[in-house]
Amino acid sequence: MKVETWIFGVTTVFLVLVSPAYWFITDADNQCGEASCADWTGTSALVMTTLLCAMVTLYLGFHARRMDARPEDLQDAEIADGAGELGFFPPYSWWPLWCALTLGVMVFALAVLAWWLFIIGIVLGALAVSGWIFEYYRGDYAH
Structure with a gap:
């Protein structure tokens, strides 16, 4: 799960950079003549997305340290290391x-x-x- 942690961590950093940039860009295109006319809907959506990605990053990072390494987390793993039962996958249901x-x-x-x-x-x-x-x-x- 370390790879997933890194993916969400990079996404969080990207959103941390993009959220204020979006706010400044929408405020710079001030067409309504008011002092602050930024797009609050998009800005708040980006901030909430940033917080959700940060939450997933922390969760995955917390559990990645506490669980045994999976075959896909090991550099020297073989294909056979991932063999075996993967779980129960239910058939169709009405x-x-x-x-x-x-x-x-x-x-x-x-x-x-x-x-x-x-x-x-x-x-x-x-x-x-x-x-x-x-x-x-x-x-x-x-x-």
Whole structure:
């Protein structure tokens, strides 16, 4: 994870440099005649992106020091060092579709102020989320 830490660290440094530059450039193009007419939306988005990249950099750096080196972190690693089970990757599932449809019903119910439809959406949503959570406890893919 040291490589990922460096990637996010370089991105953070780049954003630290770009954020004030963006603010100064948008303030220099002062077309509105006010004392300060900088683009606060873009500036705040860049600052928040900088902070999020810094947070990910700190998280990855913290965990990279505490865990054993992966094969891709070693200079003398062989391809065979990465062999073995990589994890559990679930097959296709219909439950996300049902969750999205019930969320759509609930949002539609709020838009037209149909509280009875919203309650039906909550009940169907609870069933859909339960089905998605407990999908691998029964059937062909039970653990």
